[in-house]
Amino acid sequence: MAVAARVPKSLRVLVSEGNSTSAREAITILGLSGHRVEVCDPSRVCLARFSRFLSRFHRCPGLRQDPAGFLGFVERLLAAQHFDVLLPVHEQGFLFARVGQRLSGRTGIALPAFESYRVAHNKAGFSRLLDQLRLPQPPTQIVKSEAELRVAMRFPSVVKTSVGTASRGIWFVRNADDLEAVMRDLRAQGLSGQDLSVQGLGVQGFGANRTFADEVLVQDFVNGITGKAQAVFCRGQLLGFHGYRQIAAGAGGGEAIKQSESRADVRAHVAAIGEHLGWHGALSVDYVLADAATPLLIDCNPRLVEPMSAYLAGVDLVGLLLAISQGEIPQASQHSRDGVRTHLAMQALLGCASRGGDRKHIARTCWQLAARRGAYADSTEELTPARLDWVSLVPLAMVALALLVQPRWGATLANKGWGAHLLDLDSIAIIARQDFPG
Incomplete structure (x- = not known):
């Protein structure tokens, strides 16, 4: 297991949700490191409730349904009780980065500037960043309507909505029938309803070119080994890094079995992304290997994703995150061990x-x-x-x-993990609004 980053005492840590696998693993690491762990979550029976390391549970409004209510709950909790660190373990980071000045001084927290967070959180924004930094990704087109999607489509492809986590908003399109199913799903998720001119696109009929509520990515499908890289930054400087590849898939494309594998090229790519964004806190990047030479970056999460793999391979990314949340600038950690299977x-x-x-x-x-x-x-x-x-x-x-x-x-049980702690287009728009929280 990892040697914890230097933290001078046992800390009282508020974890921002308790129903994701990432939160559950972070709680284990915090507990093993001797910290007092408290969790706020809208679900009475979230995964975090089933841990001997949980000191106290706070039931709160759901982030997606009521972002202002969730923020108010957290602020009242911070005002009433002392917490050394607020740990934004999932998409709550989007909200906390938006109101960073309001949280400053109330507790320790590690997050980048809101605009940097938005780039990493949005799949279209991340794709444009990769192009800007000339980092490898599969051939990608960003479209805004049904007609544009049809023109961009090459079988097989992957279609992604700009907003989506836990494998939501991702479709593998192998043929025309798959494409029509994707169109139905996108309509069900909500289109603007505006019908645009489709001259020159070979599409006829009302509604054939309805615009999407947000940008949609069309990427060439790349068959290969998938991997993830996890990192912790301090003001753009890479301090901790861990990588692994998928050995066996679980539900929704997540990993059932993984093996640590820290590639120097992926580390360099992640370091370049964090430096460019001036990243402060945790950042994770997914990639696919069509061959041994070139990792193609395919997704980004502005948080730690299931950090226990790194901990068991010798790097305590959660401990590093606590240290920089406390205002420390710890030394860069050693490389994690390769070949550790979890x-x-x-x-x-x-x-x-x-x-x-x-x-x-x-x-x-x-x-x-x-x-x-x-x-x-x-x-x-x-x-x-x-x-x-x-x-x-x-x-x-x-x-x-x-x-x-x-x-x-x-499938029903797997979907229960994709609940009220996650964002959607409406809640993102509310949080990003100039007068939030109103």
Whole structure:
């Protein structure tokens, strides 16, 4: 495991949500490091509730439905009680970066300027940044209407909305039928309703070129190994870095099994992005390897994503984040160890069910996980580490039992993690508005 970054005392940390896998893993690391962990979340039964490391839970308004209410709740909590650090573990960072001056002096927090955060949070903005920095990405076009999307389409492609996390707003388009399904989904998500002239685009009929509510990306599909890079910056300087590649997929494209692999070229790309944006805090970048030589950057998250992999490979990114939140400038960490394999049992089970696995397949996966056999023989559990935190077994056991009763519940259970702690176009527009919070 990692040696913690230098923090002079046990800190009282407020984690901004408790239902994502990233939050759950951050709580484990904070608890193992001796910090007092409190969580605010709109769900009474979020993942964070099932941890011996949780000192106190605060039920709050949902970020998506009521961003001003969520902010007011956090501000009242900070005014009533002392917290050394507010840890924006997920999309709450968008809100906190927007009102950074209001939070300054109330608690320690590490976030970049709001405009930098918006670039990293928006897929179209991130793609334009990659072009500006001449960093590799798959061939990409940014479109604003149905007709433009049809013209840009080359099979196979990946279609992405500019806003979306946890694999929301991403479609793999292999043929014309897939494209029509994407169009239906995009209409269901909301179009402006404005019909534009489509002359010269080969599209006829009212509504054929309705504009999208936001920009949409069309990227050439690249078949290859996917990986993630996680980093912590202090005013544009890279302090901590960890990378891993996907060994097996879980539900929604997430990782069920991963193996640490820190590539020097990816590290250089991430460092260039952070330096250009003057990044302060955590940043994660996804990439795909079509060959061993050129990693193509495909996505960015302005936060840490499941930091336990780095911790088990020897780099405490959460500890670094706490240190710079406290105003320290710690020394850059050592490289994480390559070849450290970890897994998320819950993702493995949900992934098995989502791919059509029946009770026999799910039962076999349960046995392999419990016995550490097969793909899990040399792997360490990172999301629900029973040996470190026995309470974490409760939600895992509930998911396993539910899938054994009805494997088709896999997609429904996976979707429960994509809840009120996430943003959408409406809540983003409210937060970005000049008079927010009003």
